[in-house]
Amino acid sequence: MKGDVSPPQRHILQARGADHVETLGLGPLYHAPRRRAVHSGLVRATRTRRPPIDVSAGRGLVFVSHTGQVSPSGFLPLPAGSVRVHPLTEIYRTSPVFTALRDPGLLAGRCGACEFRTVCGGSRSRAFATSGDVLAEEPWCSYVPGSFPHQDDLAGYLGAAPGA
Ligand code: SF4
Numbered sequence: 001m002k003g004d005v006s007p008p009q010r011h012i013l014q015a016r017g018a019d020h021v022e023t024l025g026l027g028p029l030y031h032a033p034r035r036r037a038v039h040s041g042l043v044r045a046t047r048t049r050r051p052p053i054d055v056s057a058g059r060g061l062v063f064v065s066h067t068g069q070v071s072p073s074g075f076l077p078l079p080a081g082s083v084r085v086h087p088l089t090e091i092y093r094t095s096p097v098f099t100a101l102r103d104p105g106l107l108a109g110r111c112g113a114c115e116f117r118t119v120c121g122g123s124r125s126r127a128f129a130t131s132g133d134v135l136a137e138e139p140w141c142s143y144v145p146g147s148f149p150h151q152d153d154l155a156g157y158l159g160a161a162p163g164a
Contacts, residue, residue, distance in 0.1 A: 011158075012153045060072060062088065073125060075129075076124055097134075099137075114143065114145040115146065115154055116143070119158060126140060127139065132138060
């Protein structure tokens with residue numbers, strides 16, 4: 001998943017009185033940067049958040065090049081049309097590239113099987129760059145779908161998320 005501890009997981013564990021560091025098996029790669037960030041005032045030690053706003057390539061984000069070519073993001077060079085030919089809103093709403101990116105049911109591999117696919121979905125740019133398939137699984141994510149211990153709580157929590 002993008003980031004080390006997702007807000008839904010942490011929220012659920014806190015509500016259950018469980019320690020997220022112990023439950024999720026977080027190690028030095030979590031503690032060292034976290035300590036530095038808290039010490040420098042970049043994050044507050046007790047900060048909690050709701051799930052991230054559902055914005056990623058093609059989902060609330062669009063890139064228009066200096067020649068008018070439209071793609072889902074500046075890191076995802078999949079041409080979806082040209083603003084010299086069609087209105088940007090039409091391309092965003094109807095192009096197969098954009099509509100596919102907004103359908104988490106089309107994701108493949110671990111992302112397709114993941115309970116976080118509606119709020120995360122992984123980096124579509126990285127998937128495309130490493131596999132050539134924009135709907136392939138996120139290659140840098142280490143999360144194993146279904147491994148969070150309180151799936152019922154998670155389903156209720158994510159059920160309120162947009163697109164869930
Ligand atoms: S498997 Fe994909 S959808 Fe699930 S957390 Fe990882 S990147 Fe996100």
